[in-house]
Amino acid sequence: MYSLVRTAAASPKLAVADCSYNKEEILKTIDIAYEKGISILTFPELCICGYTCGDLFGQSGLISACEETLAQILYATAEKDMLIVLGLPIEADNQLFNCAAAIHKGKILGVSVKTYLPNYSEFYEKRWFSPADNITSDEITLCGQTVPWGNNILYKAENFKNLCVGIEICEDLWAPVAPSSYMAMAGATVILNPSASNELASKYEYRKSLISSQSASSISAYVYASAGLGESTQDVVFSGHCLISENGSLLKESQRFSKNSQLIYADVDIEQLANDRKKNTTFMAHNRVFGLPAYRTVTFELEEKNNTDLQRFIKQEPFVPKNDSLLNERCSDIFNIQVSGLAKRVMHTHAKTLVIGISGGLDSTLALLVAVKTCDYLGLNRKTVLGVTMPGFGTTDRTYNNAVNLMKSLGISTKEISIKNAATLHMQDIEHDINIHDVTYENTQARERTQILMDLANEHLGMVVGTGDLSELALGWATYNGDHMSMYGVNAGVPKTLVRVLVGWVCQNSDLDSSSKAILEDVLDTPVSPELLPPDENGNIKQVTEDLVGPYLLHDFFLYYAVRFGFSPSKIMYYAENAFKDVYDRQTILKWLKNFYRRFFSQQFKRSCLPDGPKVGTINLSPRGDWRMPSDAVNKVWMDEIEKL
Numbered sequence: 001m002y003s004l005v006r007t008a009a010a011s012p013k014l015a016v017a018d019c020s021y022n023k024e025e026i027l028k029t030i031d032i033a034y035e036k037g038i039s040i041l042t043f044p045e046l047c048i049c050g051y052t053c054g055d056l057f058g059q060s061g062l063i064s065a066c067e068e069t070l071a072q073i074l075y076a077t078a079e080k081d082m083l084i085v086l087g088l089p090i091e092a093d094n095q096l097f098n099c100a101a102a103i104h105k106g107k108i109l110g111v112s113v114k115t116y117l118p119n120y121s122e123f124y125e126k127r128w129f130s131p132a133d134n135i136t137s138d139e140i141t142l143c144g145q146t147v148p149w150g151n152n153i154l155y156k157a158e159n160f161k162n163l164c165v166g167i168e169i170c171e172d173l174w175a176p177v178a179p180s181s182y183m184a185m186a187g188a189t190v191i192l193n194p195s196a197s198n199e200l201a202s203k204y205e206y207r208k209s210l211i212s213s214q215s216a217s218s219i220s221a222y223v224y225a226s227a228g229l230g231e232s233t234q235d236v237v238f239s240g241h242c243l244i245s246e247n248g249s250l251l252k253e254s255q256r257f258s259k260n261s262q263l264i265y266a267d268v269d270i271e272q273l274a275n276d277r278k279k280n281t282t283f284m285a286h287n288r289v290f291g292l293p294a295y296r297t298v299t300f301e302l303e304e305k306n307n308t309d310l311q312r313f314i315k316q317e318p319f320v321p322k323n324d325s326l327l328n329e330r331c332s333d334i335f336n337i338q339v340s341g342l343a344k345r346v347m348h349t350h351a352k353t354l355v356i357g358i359s360g361g362l363d364s365t366l367a368l369l370v371a372v373k374t375c376d377y378l379g380l381n382r383k384t385v386l387g388v389t390m391p392g393f394g395t396t397d398r399t400y401n402n403a404v405n406l407m408k409s410l411g412i413s414t415k416e417i418s419i420k421n422a423a424t425l426h427m428q429d430i431e432h433d434i435n436i437h438d439v440t441y442e443n444t445q446a447r448e449r450t451q452i453l454m455d456l457a458n459e460h461l462g463m464v465v466g467t468g469d470l471s472e473l474a475l476g477w478a479t480y481n482g483d484h485m486s487m488y489g490v491n492a493g494v495p496k497t498l499v500r501v502l503v504g505w506v507c508q509n510s511d512l513d514s515s516s517k518a519i520l521e522d523v524l525d526t527p528v529s530p531e532l533l534p535p536d537e538n539g540n541i542k543q544v545t546e547d548l549v550g551p552y553l554l555h556d557f558f559l560y561y562a563v564r565f566g567f568s569p570s571k572i573m574y575y576a577e578n579a580f581k582d583v584y585d586r587q588t589i590l591k592w593l594k595n596f597y598r599r600f601f602s603q604q605f606k607r608s609c610l611p612d613g614p615k616v617g618t619i620n621l622s623p624r625g626d627w628r629m630p631s632d633a634v635n636k637v638w639m640d641e642i643e644k645l
Contacts, residue, residue, distance in 0.1 A: 001306045002571045003271035005163055007040040007190060008033050009223050011240035011254065012261040014230035016050040017062060019069040023048070026086070027076055029263055034080050037307040038265050042085040042192040044227040044240075045170050046098065049088065051196035052232035057128040063091050070101060070108075071143040078106030081303055083155065085112075085167060087194040090149075092140055095130040100167050100194045101142070102155050102298075108142055110298045111149035112167035116175045122198065122236050125171075138296075151179060152295050154188055157302040162274040164188045164297075170195040173214060173224075184218035185287050186295045189273045191220050196227035198236035204256060208243060216248030219277050221268040228262060247273060251312065267312040275566050314579040316553060318560040319498045319617060331505035334498070334616045338370045338490045341614030342465065343377055345488045353462025355453050357483075358387045358407055359531065360399030362499050363491055365406065365523050367467040369506050370490045372410050385412040386460060390452060392419045392445045394531035396541055402519050402526070409516040415456070419448045442532035446482030453486075463487040466611055471496035471552050473610065473621050474559045475596070476603020477545065483530075484606055492613030493620050495559065496552035500524060528552070549599070550592035554584065558596040563619050563627065569593060569642045594642050601635035 010033065012025040026043060033041045045051050048066045056062050066088040077084065083104050090099045090111065098114040113132035117125040132151035140149045157163040166183030173180065173193055180191040191214075197207060207224075215222035221244065228240020242254035244266045251266035277283050321327045346354070354371045358364050371385045387407040391400055407414045423444050427434050434441070453464045466486025468478050470493055478484040491499060506512075507520040526541075533543040546552060557576055561567045567575075576589045607621050608631050620626040 001304060002269075002574055003161065003274075003304075004267040004269055004307075004310075004312070005040060005160065005190070006036070006038045006265055006305065006307055006311060007221060007223050007244060007268045008036075008038045008042070008263060008265035009225035009242035009244060009254070010041060010043050010261070010263045011225055011228040011242050012043070012047070014047060014050050014227070016230065016232050017053050017056050019049055019062075019065040022050065023069045023072055025261065026073060029261060030073075030077060030080065030082070030084060032263060033265070034082055036265060037305050037309075038082060039302055039305060040083045040165065040190060040192070040223070042100075042194055042223055042225045044087060044225045045100075045194045045196040046087040046089060047194065047227070048086055050231055051087075051227045051238075052234070052236075054232075055128070057089055057096060060091075063089055063096070066090075067143060070103075074103055074106045074108070074143060077103065081105060083109075083165065083300070083302060085192050085194055087169070089129070090140070090142065093134070093136045095134055096128055097132070097135070098125065098129045098169060099149070100169055100192075102165070102167065104300050104302070108145050108147045109155055109300055110147050110153045111140060111142065112153055112169065113149060113151050114169040114172060115151045115179055116171045118171045118174075123171075148296055148298060150296075152293055154183060154186060154295050154297050156187070156297050156299050158299045160270070160302050160304050162189055162270050163302065165190045165192060167192045167194070169193065170197060173210065178214060180214060180220070180222070181218055182293055183295070184220050185284055186292055187297075189220055189270050190268060191215070191218065191222045193222065193224045195224060196231070196238060197241065199239045199241075199256070204239070204241055207241065208250070208253070211243050212245045212248050212250060215245040219247055219273055219280065219283060221246045221273065229259065244268070247276060265311055267307070267310055269312070271567070271571070272565050310578045314575050316557065316579050316583070317497050319495045319556055320501050327501070328505070328509070331502055331509075334494065335370065335373070335502060335506070337614050337616045338494075339373045339377055342370060342374045342488060342490050345463070345612070346374065346378065349463060351461065351463045352384070353413075353457065353460035354385045354465050355457045355460065355462050356385065356387055356465045357449055357453050357467065358389050358403040359395075360389075360401070360403035360406070360523065361526065361531075362496070362503060362523060362528060363467040363469050363472075364403075365520065366494070366499050366503050366506075367465055367490050368406065368410065368412075369503070371465055372412065382411045383413045385410075386415060386456065386462065387412050388415045388417060388453060388456060390417050390419050390449045392423065392449075392532065393441075394445075394529075394533045394535065394541075394543060396531065396535050396539060398522070398526060399531060399541075402523055406516065406519045406523070409513065409519065417452055419445055419452070423448050437533055442530070443479045443482055445532050446479035446530070450479075450482045450485055457487065465490055466613065467491055469494050469496050469499050470619070470621065471556055471559065473607055475549055475555060475599045476606050477549055477599075478606060480606055486611050489611050489613030492610065492622065493616040495556045495619075496528070497556045498617075550595050551584075554580070554589065554592045555596055558593060560619065562596075562600070563621075569597065569638050570645060573642075573645055590642070590645055594639070597635055597638045597642065601633060601638075604629050604633065605631040
């Protein structure tokens with residue numbers, strides 16, 4: 001469903017050289033996996049007999065027992081629609097090979113052969129095995145079936161778009177250029193690795209890093225199953241470390257050194273991988289320079305299962321790292337990108353003043369913090385920043401006081417200019433009833449503020465620093481030629497959910513005094529509002545943005561999956577329902593999804609003439625950067641799909 005394939009890695013209890021025992025444990029694991037809706041399952045290297053058989057690999061009885069055991073597993077799984085990969089030694093061409101058999105519904109689809117044999121330190125595989133390059137024929141007869149074999153086989157599901165499986169075995173991954181790199185460029189979206197990687201102190205960290213990096217560089221899902229309980233501990237120890245990584249992100253990891261069999265599984269997003277490959281036009285560049293090995297494709301039919309229990313963590317805030325240490329690093333990077341971008345513009349234009357409209361809201365607060373830090377970075381007096389508060393008809397005491405007090409605490413130049421009289425006179429000039437609080441009433445104020453800032457910048461030989469964020473750009477929640485415009489938009493690449501996090505990060509990780517931090521904490525607690533409508537009878541904010549356009553938590557989620565991966569509305573809806581099941585009901589999510597697509601298309605004209613601003617993450621809507629879209633594009637395809645949800 002939605003191009004999700006449930007993929008698993010298993011490390012069952014084994015007994016060295018006891019194929020009968022191993023068969024029973026393997027079948028138990030297969031049964032459990034099938035009940036859980038798993039479509040692709042890989043076992044460890046040489047799992048049918050055990051990796052640590054040593055010179056027993058020279059015993060013909062063991063090799064025959066392995067083939068017989070495979071035949072029994074084929075018979076037992078004939079009714080199971082599951083691609084299963086099992087490791088075993090195979091004798092052919094007067095040699096012995098370390099192999100992985102790919103089976104499906106009682107048939108052997110092919111046999112993948114290990115390319116690189118470790119023969120250093122504790123490893124001496126060349127004592128028993130020959131590498132794949134020594135194979136003299138393209139086919140082998142195994143369990144009465146004649147099947148392709150070698151290290152150049154891909155397994156493609158005919159009826160599952162973009163699902164193609166490649167297999168490399170253990171040491172293959174550790175080579176300078178892993179075979180899976182070529183497999184990926186040849187079309188493999190899922191890489192399976194039956195492995196037997198022993199444990200050393202901290203080796204698991206390197207192993208995890210290696211798998212994550214390989215999945216990222218090959219833009220694939222990488223499923224790694226390593227030998228564990230039951231392997232000989234005569235000289236080395238195996239922990240049963242299993243991992244599933246997708247394009248650099250760890251989806252699942254098993255417990256190491258468990259006394260029990262291990263089975264981990266996750267729903268891999270094949271569409272996401274395919275879209276990333278299409279977007280990354282350098283992905284196939286290696287092919288043009290060095291060429292690709294000649295791969296053979298074995299096709300099979302694998303039904304796309306309608307699993308309802310999504311086995312994949314979907315973050316509510318995809319722009320915000322979930323790990324605290326990573327969050328700190330990410331915030332530092334983003335803030336420094338903003339500062340460096342503004343600093344370059346200041347140096348290039350020789351601006352004498354940085355003019356910012358300060359409302360007491362999140363966006364202007366972040367822009368102010370960036371401007372202040374830019375002055376510190378360039379060795380300029382903080383008085384270079386001119387913060388302008390411009391009270392209007394909707395300004396509340398809370399936001400006004402926060403704006404004024406924050407500017408004072410940061411030591412910048414300040415100016416207060418009320419827009420009420422100018423806005424009133426303008427509406428009289430255009431014969432607009434000031435008591436009609438419509439879009440004209442609102443935008444008059446926004447444009448008046450922008451005019452003030454632009455003129456002050458001219459007067460003080462400076463530049464206007466824009467405050468609008470990425471989420472507002474996506475929704476068009478800005479006044480055209482009003483707050484939509486500036487001379488450099490420092491927040492243009494930062495979505496609203498991340499603006500909030502960045503302000504909080506500065507509050508916690510800067511040398512600001514206690515009064516400044518207290519102001520920032522109250523800004524964070526203030527509802528998001530343009531404050532263009534009069535306050536309520538108690539003087540509180542009446543115009544709450546998220547009541548009008550929808551929660552930014554949802555809109556940032558929609559934006560991420562729509563632009564970053566090009567997902568359809570139905571898939572985004574599916575992901576959102578899983579991510580927000582304890583926060584929003586289906587109808588609420590659907591309501592704001594519809595609004596997102598309506599506004600995203602209708603407001604493109606505002607994005608087509610954006611001021612400059614730094615890209616800070618994977619998504620940017622600048623017409624000179626990531627997003628080029630006609631302003632008059634029609635949203636019918638997307639809206640029609642939403643109406644069917």
